Amino acid sequence: MSDGPDSSDAARPKLFQPFTIRGLTLKNRLVVPPMVHYRAEAGNTCGTFHVVHLGRYALGGFGLVFVEATGVEDIGLINEHDLGIWNDAQVESFKPLIAFMKRQDTAIGIQLAHGGRKSSSQTAMQGMGPLTEANLKAGAKRWQPVGPTAEPVAPGWLTPRQLTTAECKAMPATWSAAARNAVKAGFDVIEIHTAHGYLLASFLSPVSNTRNDEYGGDRAGRMRLPLEIVEAVRREMPASMPLFLRVSSVDGTQEGWNMDDTVAFARELKVRGVDVIDCSSGGISGSATAAQVPRSLGFQVPFAERVRNEADIATMAVGIILEAQQAEAILEKGQADLIAVGRQSQYNPNIAHHWAHDLGINRRFEDWSPEYGWWLEKRIKTLEGFAMPTGAVTRRS
Numbered sequence: 001m002s003d004g005p006d007s008s009d010a011a012r013p014k015l016f017q018p019f020t021i022r023g024l025t026l027k028n029r030l031v032v033p034p035m036v037h038y039r040a041e042a043g044n045t046c047g048t049f050h051v052v053h054l055g056r057y058a059l060g061g062f063g064l065v066f067v068e069a070t071g072v073e074d075i076g077l078i079n080e081h082d083l084g085i086w087n088d089a090q091v092e093s094f095k096p097l098i099a100f101m102k103r104q105d106t107a108i109g110i111q112l113a114h115g116g117r118k119s120s121s122q123t124a125m126q127g128m129g130p131l132t133e134a135n136l137k138a139g140a141k142r143w144q145p146v147g148p149t150a151e152p153v154a155p156g157w158l159t160p161r162q163l164t165t166a167e168c169k170a171m172p173a174t175w176s177a178a179a180r181n182a183v184k185a186g187f188d189v190i191e192i193h194t195a196h197g198y199l200l201a202s203f204l205s206p207v208s209n210t211r212n213d214e215y216g217g218d219r220a221g222r223m224r225l226p227l228e229i230v231e232a233v234r235r236e237m238p239a240s241m242p243l244f245l246r247v248s249s250v251d252g253t254q255e256g257w258n259m260d261d262t263v264a265f266a267r268e269l270k271v272r273g274v275d276v277i278d279c280s281s282g283g284i285s286g287s288a289t290a291a292q293v294p295r296s297l298g299f300q301v302p303f304a305e306r307v308r309n310e311a312d313i314a315t316m317a318v319g320i321i322l323e324a325q326q327a328e329a330i331l332e333k334g335q336a337d338l339i340a341v342g343r344q345s346q347y348n349p350n351i352a353h354h355w356a357h358d359l360g361i362n363r364r365f366e367d368w369s370p371e372y373g374w375w376l377e378k379r380i381k382t383l384e385g386f387a388m389p390t391g392a393v394t395r396r397s
Contacts, residue, residue: 014328015328016359023239031065031341036078040083044074044083046090050067059104059350063107066110066111067083067094069113076119078115086174111246113199116201116202117146118153119146147162147163151208168213189241192229192230192233192244195280197248200229201257205284207251207257243273245278246278247266248284250281251281301330304318305335315336321339327355357390364377365377
């Protein structure tokens with residue numbers, strides 16, 4: 001990784017300086033993280049919704065945008081409305097989106113995922129719990145999920161089928177095929193999802209992994225499948241292509257996965273070619289957003305800081321980062337290398353451009369897409385005397 005700013009870049013806020021990872025240079029440090037929207041087209045393909053939904057973040061100035069959790073196989077879908085990347089039709093469906101993002105000078109990544117024992121559950125809008133009789137009567141598709149054991153996520157959830165040792169050994173090939181498809185589609189970055197109680201997180205955590213074979217037991221055994229999958233994915237990727245990994249830094253329970261575990265895991269990941277650790281938390285029991293971690297401004301930033309310092313690997317901070325000055329301070333203090341803005345970016349898809357204004361650059365809308373910037377720059381003259389260039393009213397006449 002490299003900060004790599006030239007003399008003109010160095011004068012810019014750190015948030016808007018380029019960042020180089022392997023052969024990819026991001027134009028700034030702002031990232032839209034994976035956020036599932038359950039709007040796949042037939043066959044779990046990418047369609048117009050995702051082109052519009054993700055494309056607006058490219059127009060909004062982000063350096064890197066991730067496609068949401070995308071299933072590596074059909075049994076690993078969180079529910080039937082998720083995107084997939086296990087066949088050629090799915091690969092082809094991503095190409096219009098990728099082409100648009102690259103025309104806007106925005107890097108595009110994909111998060112490879114397997115729902116594990118949380119597969120065949122509700123969408124977020126329905127509650128992110130187990131499917132109800134009402135859901136099934138309305139036509140929801142249900143299937144038996146798989147997991148490290150036959151223990152469900154929580155009472156009332158489907159009982160998963162325990163993966164055999166042989167199936168665990170075969171699992172990396174499923175992920176490597178998905179990675180091969182992601183490369184074929186043209187993505188710039190791959191992220192592996194090992195967070196929020198989904199398959200790989202459930203192998204890592206002692207709360208959910210009580211196996212007695214080589215894929216369970218002590219921390220090394222519980223890390224074995226995720227690490228084998230990382231190795232398999234990395235082998236399918238060009239040397240110039242960055243690999244991210246999202247981890248639940250803590251389960252939030254005394255007996256669960258903790259920060260010591262995450263640092264040890266990150267060190268093993270770095271050796272295997274992971275470039276950035278995306279530091280989230282929680283989700284081992286109940287829905288993906290059941291963090292069991294007190295929430296406040298930047299509540300997960302200390303996780304990114306500790307991993308960065310103790311594992312000597314780049315990190316991405318995420319979680320209630322709401323203002324430009326807050327994001328800039330995280331970078332200036334060396335707590336993380338990239339800033340992920342999730343729900344706040346949905347509230348304001350142009351937040352990257354707005355934060356540039358807040359930090360004193362982009363005063364004439366020069367970093368906006370020219371189709372927008374041309375109009376907004378001309379608007380400055382119109383607003384003189386009663387409003388700021390951004391439109392904030394200063395006085396009335």
